[in-house]
Ligand SMILES: [Fe+2]
């Protein structure tokens with residue numbers, strides 16, 4: 001211990017000589033820093049794909065990859081901070097940010113997806129491999145351990161995404177993104193910087209990115225809301241969730257699976273917050289990436305279990321209201337509604353449903369609901385931790401409590417204005433409703 005302290009002390013006396021002594025470390029730390037910033041931007045911008053692609057399985061996969069990127073970024077930061085020259089801040093250099101600002105630009109989410117997975121992710125994998133090849137495996141063993149795992153993750157990401165990219169005609173955009181990346185000398189900025197060809201236009205410089213007013217659900221039927229009072233029209237009947245109704249547990253089980261599947265709306269609107277918060281600390285994006293992945297798992301609970309219980313998911317309309325309303329509000333208001341209102345407010349109803357559903361002795365549903373509840377408690381905790389810093393990023397000085405109250409009021413106004421606009425894709429005869437749920441559950 002004493003030795004290392006005295007080394008630090010002499011290092012600070014003659015930093016010039018000291019940097020020369022540490023050159024091998026600093027060179028590698030510089031590469032690691034580039035990869036760290038690149039992963040950070042990946043989290044911030046790949047999230048814009050989530051609500052623009054329609055296929056639920058693809059949304060789920062993206063959420064999982066983004067969560068893994070967040071873990072990579074955090075490990076890189078921890079390792080980087082052990083190395084001289086990595087720097088203590090978390091900011092991203094302009095050159096790297098510029099590439100990702102460009103990457104989000106295509107209006108078609110699948111074209112943007114191709115840019116990420118055919119250019120940006122392969123460049124990341126290449127950089128991880130380069131670092132591993134260049135570094136001394138014994139001296140830099142801690143980095144080596146991490147990078148081997150990240151390389152395996154990135155290889156898996158590439159193969160998991162393959163089937164979604166099949167048939168996507170994105171040649172022009174892919175070469176545009178390759179050109180953009182080459183112009184900064186690649187991810188690590190160590191390759192020859194190639195001049196931009198005549199006529200190359202940075203699309204993001206002409207017009208900034210904005211979230212679409214409606215999220216995509218591809219071929220799946222949609223509607224404004226799945227909660228209602230009419231069992232011939234709506235699938236989740238509010239009064240049936242009340243204790244007094246004493247609804248059959250098998251009906252409640254189906255309804256809660258529909259409810260869980262609808263957490264896809266949380267996936268879509270939470271995904272919008274990352275891009276809007278370029279100066280967020282990594283730990284905020286890390287918790288939000290976890291939150292995002294959790295919601296995608298909750299939605300999968302419903303999406304996978306409903307068919308097993310006899311529901312055709314093509315008859316289950318997806319509710320889009322919350323996305324449509326929240327995307328009109330600034331990021332801190334979106335996050336406040338999500339964590340302080342919807343999530344914090346869902347516990348009592350869900351508690352009753354969990355208790356009732358236990359009557360069925362269905363181990364699987366009990367497990368899924370227990371984990372859902374556990375995750376939701378964490379989400380409310382994230383809300384308490386991050387809402388204030390998020391407000392500060394937007395220059396909002398109000399007390400959190402006052403801000404939440406004002407946001408609730410604004411949400412009601414915005415719900416009037418922007419809600420209820422999505423017509424039913426299916427007729428009442430075609431779509432899943434409360435009465436059909438009863439029938440499927442075998443209840444009269
Ligand atoms: Fe959830």
Ligand SMILES: [Fe+2]
Pocket residue numbers: 266295343375376379
């Ligand atoms: Fe949640």
